[in-house]
Amino acid sequence: MARPWVGLSLGVMLAAGVGIVVLTSSSQSDQAPRSRPTELTKSIRIPPTVSLGDVAYGEIVPFSIIVTNDSSQDLVLDRITTNCGCTTTTQPPLVVPAHSASAISGDFRITEDVATTTASTAVRLESESADKAWDVAITAQPVAPLSTIEVRDGEVHLQLHPRYAGVVKDIRAYADASERSLPVKIAGGSIFVATSGVAERSDSLQMVLELSRRRRNERYSIAQDIIFSHPASSSIPTERKTE
Numbered sequence: 198m199a200r201p202w203v204g205l206s207l208g209v210m211l212a213a214g215v216g217i218v219v220l221t222s223s224s225q226s227d228q229a230p231r232s233r234p235t236e237l238t239k240s241i242r243i244p245p246t247v248s249l250g251d252v253a254y255g256e257i258v259p260f261s262i263i264v265t266n267d268s269s270q271d272l273v274l275d276r277i278t279t280n281c282g283c284t285t286t287t288q289p290p291l292v293v294p295a296h297s298a299s300a301i302s303g304d305f306r307i308t309e310d311v312a313t314t315t316a317s318t319a320v321r322l323e324s325e326s327a328d329k330a331w332d333v334a335i336t337a338q339p340v341a342p343l344s345t346i347e348v349r350d351g352e353v354h355l356q357l358h359p360r361y362a363g364v365v366k367d368i369r370a371y372a373d374a375s376e377r378s379l380p381v382k383i384a385g386g387s388i389f390v391a392t393s394g395v396a397e398r399s400d401s402l403q404m405v406l407e408l409s410r411r412r413r414n415e416r417y418s419i420a421q422d423i424i425f426s427h428p429a430s431s432s433i434p435t436e437r438k439t440e
Contacts (some may be wrong), residue, residue, distance in 0.1 A: 219318050238270035238327050249337040252307050252316070255408060255417055260308050262301040262320060266293040276323040277301060282337065284318045305335050314338070314435035342406055342423055343388065351393035353402060355423065357386040366416075367407040400424060 214341070242265040252258050266272045272293040277286050286303035293299040302391040303389045307316050316337045323330040357365065370379040370390045380391040390402060404424045409416045 199310060217405050232385075237268045237270050237272065238329050239278060241266055241272060241327070243322065243331045243333060245332070246334045249305065249335065251340045251360060252337040253342070253364075254307055254339055254419055255410065256360065257410070257417070258305045258307065258337060260303050260305060260335055261324075262303070263298055264291075264293050264301065264322070265298040266295060269295050271295055273324055273326050274301075274322050274326045276321070276325075278317060278321050279303075280321075281318040284320065284416070286320055303335070305337065306340070307339055338376075341421055342419060343404055343423060345423060346387075348392075351391060351392045353392055353403070353423065355388040355390065357388060359386070362386065362405075364408045364410055365406050366409050369405045371403045371405070372401075 243262065247260050247262060250261055254317050264272070264274070270408060274289055274291040274293070274389060277289045277291065280285060283306040287301045291301065293297060301320070301322070303320065305316075305318055316336045316339050320333045320335060321330055322333070340358050340360055342358055342365070343355045344358065346356050348354070366384060368381050370381050371377075372379060374393065382389040382391075388404075390404075392402070403424055404421045406419045406421070407416070408419065
């Protein structure tokens, strides 16, 4: 069987400390409207950043932006926009009553377009009555699915990151440029790859994981290079959607 094509390879190694962030260009103005220092604008509290922590590639991560209005006037958010098609939010208008707080809900999809050590998107909130705009950065730390535990007795022992639990449907392993997959044994979150006769001439594997997420009924694959001569090193995976 021919070795499957597993999507674009960024060729970015974590050990090299290299990261690339690619975001869709914003269709809106890069400059926020000028604001007047009114009692309303001075009494609005919106976090400049919302951090989502560790996430998996291909995961759709929910987030909330809390808008606090400490003024005596209602705040109307007329426009809520994003700078990336990977992000969806509450539809405007949104009214935040005086002396209260409201949440703007959204989802951030971690795709191959932001496959790096840090993924980020942005949400802009605009109010005509306050004559002001607020930009909120949404950040996340994508984690590789596999990490090396140990190499011994002709086996490479790998651990699956908990963020991928329940969504991995199949795992294949390849060495060098071989189109023939190696034997793989899965026991819970542990993966064992038999490398007898291979480890002597190679110190890396390419792992191909087939994943399925129920939320949008999607199937896709992730390819990750494992450098098992350096257990702490692995490449950043790439994602490819499949029909």
